[in-house]
Amino acid sequence: MSTTLLPNPGLGTFRLKGDTLKQVIHDALAMGYRHIDTAQMYENEQDVGAAIAESDVPRESLFLTTKVWHDRLEPASLKASVQESLDRLGTDYVDLLLIHWPSPEDEVPMADYLNALREVQQAGQARHIGVSNFTIAQVDQALDILGPEALLTNQVEVHPFLQNRDVVAHCHSRGLTVTGYMPLAVGKVMEDATLKHIAEDHGVTPAQVALAWTRARGVVTIPSSTRRDHLAGNLSALDLTLSEDELEAIAALERGERIANPGFAPDWD
Template sequence: MTRIPNPGFGTFRLKDEVLKESVKSALAAGYRHIDTAQMYGNEAEVGEAIRESAVPREEIFLTTKVWHDRLRPGDLEASVDESLDRLGTSYVDLLLIHWPSPDGEVQMDDYLNALKAVQDAGKATHIGVSNFTRAHIDQAIGILGEGTLLTNQVEVHPYLQNRELVAHCQARGIQVTAYMPLAVGKVMQDETLKAIAADHDANPAQIALAWIQARGLVTIPSSTSAGHIQSNLAAFDITLSDEEMARIAELDRGERIADPDFAPAWD
């Protein structure tokens, strides 16, 4: 199975020069996976940052995503061409459907086959999905077959551990990419994570990231601080004990942060 570089660098909410400097800092620190999306409105700046960095494009695993208003066949392909133009590249390494079509307005058969057509045209090395439920995953595999979708990118952090969905994807041969791994900073105030961090000469964010890695997940933390960018990468050198993993498991409270009005019925 293709290995998605872990961790990736997330760019949600980052814009303009702050975004460019953050991406260049991440690449300089050793990240080789950059995650963006049409909806983020920063694809052009991501492309500029990659070109201005010292890292060759072919060494970077670049992900973007198709927004739910561009899922109709024909429009999906056109939106990908627009993304590639903004990014200044002829292909992305991973192209995701950002959200399933709200209320099934566009049939999954239609947009997943359009996604596959983009891959077949050489504009995406790998394809995948984001925010898909277990039912969506089964439907998607029924359409495209086993082994076609590389990942399902979903919210995972200590307060939303998403264990059933993660296990379901892994059982179907689909890697899980965890977004919002630090629960928009909430992990920094967590007493359990603070205590574990103290035992590892680390910080709570690093413990949350090490926990995600221990579960076999890819993740895409974001930061505008060069120091935090480096410390997030260093988190992947931390090994947690079974007892520490069990303590973190107890933090799960089903707290979903990304739940817009067009989200699917979570299962």
Template structure:
């Protein structure tokens, strides 16, 4: 695999409090070792508490958080990372991402990516990366940071938005792709093609989708509050799909983007 971090990860968007603690406990129990959070999620304190209370040693857990787009001014970015670490009650994260590029390039990328690199150099992030960056933005980022500094580009990928051009560009740059919303907020469960393939394998459409992404060498961070789904999502990594299955899922691409706020960049697809 092209990614050098645990897969699948466990996504925590919209989870909080006891529900979040239960979900992280289940995820760690069933073998997840990558937990994904963000400043924007408002749950870093709960995520940190759940990890710190776990029987799984901190050094075995790969933790990702992200800097929100309104904290990209260099000193503000550094302050925001210190605030994140305080909420997490940790001295570093394993991966620190820019959650969204500066809207309309209001702040030069060189300013906030240089600050991101300085945070890494200070030992507060083992790895750095980006999220929701387009092909042109990745090219600019590579010029600023140099080859080998960007671990991943976390982007929306699922059967209905396959983002092939951007994914191939990432691969050509040696950047791992991490898919968020891999299950298209549950829409994969209703798709007839995915249901037919799932029936043949004796699994669920969600598991088929995660297996498809795994075979495409794309890391995933699915989320759930139900233990049976948390377990089945990690079990999906052992499913092997046929060439026929893969081709049928490839045909489902319809450019259906779910996460496209008004501050999003001009998308490649």
């Protein structure tokens, strides 16, 4: 299992914008969150940057992630898009820069955009680089292009109903951290009888059980919430230890329920 430089949990910001997002970031930073995850496609980098600028937390104490959208993968466009992201975020660098999705139908060759990604890193605009929504074969191809220790993470959908076991195991075997997005399956974990039962035994919520299960698998998680009590609960969930029987019960919830599956997605494992 890989160790990670990624603070766990992170704060996901998908679908959050404006004053709501700024308040969430202020609340999260006050609670001790230090990892903020955004993306060009979220159209909220400027709000994220404004909230960070207003915060008392120094920039160097934060771990900031953004992602390049798949329509900006041609090398010159990728580099221009990164500068645009940095300008919106109000920073000279991000801590982690990801390719958000592999190029649909390999329209842009992987070697072209990954070498451009590395050049952005070498220019000091990204401390670490990684990928998102890459299959096992694509992870191997990426490491063949860049070298075995070049990528920090593969960010993929991980929750009790889509456990992505093969991808998680393979990334760990290749030294990559796995970052799991949508860890609460857009709220569906709250309705599951198994998770509710385990939660009752521990005096916590099903969401906290799902996050504790994610941590037990060695996966960094980036849940999103607009509520202070949920933000606090997500943080404290990582102190919850589940028994082997409970972990096995959650493992049995796998049903291949993929939520993020756009038409340009790769052929999933």
